[in-house]
Structure formats: structure tokens, C-alpha cells
Amino acid sequence: MANPTIAVLVGSLRKGSHNQALAHALEKLVAGKATFEYVQIGDLPLYNQDFDKDYPAEGLRLKDQIRKADAVLFVTPEYNRSIPGVLKNAIDLGSRPYGHSAFAGKPAAVIGASIGAIGTALAQQHLRNVLAYLDMPVLGQPEAFIHFKEGLIDEHGAISNEGTRDFLRSFTDKFLAFIATHTAG
Template sequence: MTTYEIATIVGSLRTASINGQLARALTKLAPPEFHFTMVSIGDLPLYNQDDDGNQAAPVKRLKQQIQAAQGLLFVTPEYNRAIPGVLKNAIDHASRPYGESAWAGKPAGVLGASVGTIGTAVAQQQLRTILAYLDVPTLGQPEVFVQAKEGLFDADGNIAASSRAFLQGWMDRYVAWVKKQCGG
């Protein structure tokens, strides 16, 4: 059986992040041949082009994790109608130096949750624009804009029954997308 390593990038550093919880719960909906690795982005220095020739150890680790993956899963909050700075910083690091992007060609899924009624719709659109420039094919449908409210997760931190079918449908499409992009 072919296995698929998926680098999971959560755009929030907060310990009790809704998006971190969503990422962990969502990965439980995937088939067993899909392995998700949470990629740490909180220890990255601020991107500075002067450092391209001598990237810091956390940057090298990030790039290695992305390069080792067959696919990407982005789970992002929305801050001030945009992706969080920490996520943009990680994207910039792994795309540099110019011509040495770790992102290129990796199929991605994009989703997120917010307490707001439009979920993370604006941040996701911004992220999709960035990923398109970086040659990251992104699953277009279904889009997932989750309003994080009471009952999204059950007592064990899993997706609650009220949202499970919808998010299972998204995961099924994502799995098929990654397999297709990887020639499987």
C-alpha cells in the first residue's frame, strides 16, 4: 500500500488554537495510508533575504519537512482579514532562496476555522493566491469555512457528529486530490 506523508501547517501558535484542534481532529478522518506531520513554524526567525545563503537550523528543518511530504494541509485562522504573519513568514522561508522553493508541485488543501460567521474565507483566498504563485496545486472544491462554535468538537476533541459528514466529505475529496496529483 502506498503511503502519503502530509505536512500539516497550522497558521496559529496559540496552545489552545481552534485551528490546531481542527487540524488534529481532521487528520483522524483520513484513511490509514495518510500520515500527517504537524510542522512547527513558531521557532522560525523573521524572513530576511540576507540570510538566504546561511539559513537557520529551523528554516532548514522546515524545508526538509516540506520536501519529504507528498502533500500539504494548511489550516489557518484569519487575522484582520488576512493570513497570520507567522504563516506568511513560514511560506517565505520555505520558498527561498529564489529558485529553491520547497513548496512547488505539492498538492495542498486549505481550510480554517474562526469564531466569525464567514470563518476564514478571506484568509483562505489570500493563501490560495500565494500558493498559486508558488506552483502549489490547491484543491478548489469543496471550500471549508468553519465557524468555530459550541459543538464543533466532541468531548474527546474529535469532530462532533453535527459537522462530521461535511468535514469527512472534504477529507475524502482531499485524499482523492492528493492521490491524483501524486499519480496514485
């Protein structure tokens, strides 16, 4: 697939978010090979099953963006050893009502950055469990637990460390190949 559109869900709403910066740095690495479509999740109402009969406009917008994309990239911080509530809420809104999930069958990848030494390993594992239930094929390797340090991303939004840049280029290249194999035909 030439130049797939990738819906990007960043699980942090914070100004100066390490994960938002990481997402934009990844976008630079795939320039000319894929288009990133950032999905706004900060304005979503908390999921309520009462919505299933009359979905809120923000939830419909989210589902539309996911459906139009060829794949989904989840960029998550780790809060209390799991995924942030805002990201889980977006997943719940996009996957409901039962039988009408916007995520089903979409190839996905998971990555995250944290100042902690283990990066976002536990949050990513929890997220992978959720995505498996949503019937999303998820890139298994390489796993990318980014230990965010000052200077990792330069003033232009690019990865400054050559080894990390090479690793992340490999991650994005494998994700693009994964997308191609899961959207062919």
C-alpha cells in the same frame, strides 16, 4: 497513492487554538488513510533575504519536512481579514531563496476555523493567491470555512456535529484523491 504523508501547517500558535483542534480532528478522519506530520512554525526566525546565503537551521528543518511530505495542508485562522504573519513567514522561509522552494509542485488544501460567521474565507482567498504563485496545485472544492462554535469538537478531539463531520470527511476524501492524482507517476 497509499497512505500519503501530509505536512500540516497551522497558522495559530495559541494554546487552545481552534485551528489546531480542527487539524487534529481532521487527522482522526483520515486515520489509516494518511499520516499527518505537523510542521513547527512558532520557532522560525523572521525571513530575511540575508539568509539566502546561509540558511538558518529552523528554515532548513521546515524545508526538509515539506520536501519529505507528499502534500501540504494549511489550516489557517483569519487575522485582520488575512493570513497570520507566522504562517506567511513560514511560507516565505520555505520558498526561498528564489528557485529553491520546498513547496513547488506539492498538492495542497486550505481550511480554517473562526468564531466569525464567514469563517476564514478572506484569509483562505489570500492564501490561495500565495500558493498559486508558489506553483502548488490547490484543491478547489469543497471550500471549507468552518464556523467554530463551542462543542464543535468533543473532549476526545472528534467532530461532534454529524453534518459537519460528514462534510469534513468529504473534504479529506477529496483531498486524498487530489493528492493521488497529483503525485501519480
